[in-house]
Amino acid sequence: MNPGVAVASVTPSAARLTESLRDIGYDFSSAVADLIDNSISAGAEKIRVIMDFDGEDSRVFIADDGTGMTVNGVIESLRFGSRREYELGDLGRYGLGLKTASLSQGRSVTVVSRSPRMKEPQIRRLDLDLIAEYDDWIVVVPPSDTAIVRARELLAGDTGTVVIWDKLDRILPAKQANGGWAKRRFDGLREKLATHLSMVFHRFLSGEGDARRIEIWLNDERLSSWDPFQRAEPETKELGNESFEVMVGDLAGKVHLRRFILPSRNAFSSPEAFDQASGPLKWNRQQGLYIYRANRLVQWGGWGGTRAVDEHTKLARASIDFGTDLDAAFNINVAKMRVALPPQLKQMLGRPISELCILANNAYRVDAPRRRSNGVAGMSQEVSNGAEIGLAIKAALVRTGNFEALTAISDLLKQESPDLAKSLGF
Numbered sequence: 266m267n268p269g270v271a272v273a274s275v276t277p278s279a280a281r282l283t284e285s286l287r288d289i290g291y292d293f294s295s296a297v298a299d300l301i302d303n304s305i306s307a308g309a310e311k312i313r314v315i316m317d318f319d320g321e322d323s324r325v326f327i328a329d330d331g332t333g334m335t336v337n338g339v340i341e342s343l344r345f346g347s348r349r350e351y352e353l354g355d356l357g358r359y360g361l362g363l364k365t366a367s368l369s370q371g372r373s374v375t376v377v378s379r380s381p382r383m384k385e386p387q388i389r390r391l392d393l394d395l396i397a398e399y400d401d402w403i404v405v406v407p408p409s410d411t412a413i414v415r416a417r418e419l420l421a422g423d424t425g426t427v428v429i430w431d432k433l434d435r436i437l438p439a440k441q442a443n444g445g446w447a448k449r450r451f452d453g454l455r456e457k458l459a460t461h462l463s464m465v466f467h468r469f470l471s472g473e474g475d476a477r478r479i480e481i482w483l484n485d486e487r488l489s490s491w492d493p494f495q496r497a498e499p500e501t502k503e504l505g506n507e508s509f510e511v512m513v514g515d516l517a518g519k520v521h522l523r524r525f526i527l528p529s530r531n532a533f534s535s536p537e538a539f540d541q542a543s544g545p546l547k548w549n550r551q552q553g554l555y556i557y558r559a560n561r562l563v564q565w566g567g568w569g570g571t572r573a574v575d576e577h578t579k580l581a582r583a584s585i586d587f588g589t590d591l592d593a594a595f596n597i598n599v600a601k602m603r604v605a606l607p608p609q610l611k612q613m614l615g616r617p618i619s620e621l622c623i624l625a626n627n628a629y630r631v632d633a634p635r636r637r638s639n640g641v642a643g644m645s646q647e648v649s650n651g652a653e654i655g656l657a658i659k660a661a662l663v664r665t666g667n668f669e670a671l672t673a674i675s676d677l678l679k680q681e682s683p684d685l686a687k688s689l690g691f
């Protein structure tokens with residue numbers, strides 16, 4: 266095809282583009298998590314997030330003991346669309362995260378990094394106000410200030426990287442950045458961040474499976490992992506796991522599914538443990554699929570468009586694992602916090618997820634407090650209504666490996682006795 270005659274190169278306006286890239290969907294927690302991805306990719310073992318409240322001079326530091334960057338590496342890291350090869354399993358993909366995540370929260374990002382054999386760390390900064398002034402993607406060597414001194418201390422002579430967020434205009438109010446409101450907001454973000462990181466990186470924090478074990482510290486608190494599946498609870502049940510071959514275009518890869526039924530309140534080891542297991546979005550919205558990309562949780566809660574969230578299935582949680590070879594099939598976004606299940610996979614998940622939800626529903630009802638008053642004579646109260654009988658039949662069919670029979674019975678009943686089918690909940 267004739268490409269046409271080039272007449273101009275329309276280089277983007279740095280001033281305008283950087284401003285619009287601030288709003289591509291990060292919140293504070295997901296922005297920090299994207300930087301932690303970088304630290305993990307750089308082989309870090311200990312990552313420290315420091316949130317320093319000081320009015321207008323408040324700052325966030327994300328420090329790691331990874332491999333650090335070379336002189337050119339530090340500059341390249343600040344390029345929108347960093348040039349780099351990615352290995353399979355690398356958490357990075359777009360060459361954007363460091364810039365977009367950082368600038369979504371503040372107007373200035375500084376990288377302080379030391380690679381092996383480097384005497385002094387390299388320090389470079391991107392500042393939106395400078396970019397706006399010169400309408401160019403300018404990187405500067407900033408003058409030393411207390412934040413840079415702190416970053417140098419955090420590196421303490423070893424290799425690693427510290428990213429500093431400054432001018433936190435998206436976190437602090439323009440006026441009264443010193444006020445009580447600003448402080449409370451800062452503290453609130455810190456609490457949310459702790460829960461977010463404990464969940465998103467839980468496999469790294471506990472060293473589960475092939476995830477490399479890391480430590481994450483938030484100010485002076487060492488974060489522990491939060492297991493969505495509550496596997497330490499004696500009454501948690503796991504159903505059989507399954508693997509699927511997913512092919513989208515010329516992409517092919519394996520997806521793994523694990524299914525869990527968490528104990529109901531009465532069966533939990535303690536009421537506190539039950540509340541803790543609820544998770545940041547609480548029981549109802551934490552039910553569903555937990556989707557992991559290279560061991561990092563990228564989406565949680567809800568059923569990925571395969572079914573609706575329902576109070577009765579709130580004890581059901583399942584993990585889905587895919588590798589970075591399937592990134593395009595899952596449509597991973599830049600902020601690494603949303604994916605779309607490939608349609609073919611959605612279809613394959615139909616049966617195993619229905620099975621899980623039937624059993625979870627059964628577990629929920631069996632343990633639910635009995636509030637029914639109109640028991641039928643001769644029947645115990647548990648089996649006094651159609652939906653309950655239907656559910657018991659469904660659960661028995663699933664437990665005996667007869668899901669196909671369930672589908673057939675359900676179709677037949679719906680056809681021949683729609684009213685009965687309805688009252689049984691089929």
Ligand SMILES: Nc1ncnc2c1ncn2[C@@H]1O[C@H](COP(=O)(O)OP(=O)(O)OP(=O)(O)O)[C@@H](O)[C@H]1O
Nearest residue numbers: 303304307342347357358359360361362363364426
């Ligand atoms: N903490 C770090 N330690 C070492 N190198 C880093 C660190 N953070 C960033 N880099 C380097 O800077 C580059 C740019 O990072 P950035 O997060 O912008 O993009 P990415 O990780 O390659 O892709 P993505 O946009 O998917 O995050 C990385 O590819 C990496 O080479």
Ligand SMILES: [Mg+2]
Nearest residue numbers: 303357362363
């Ligand atoms: Mg990145």
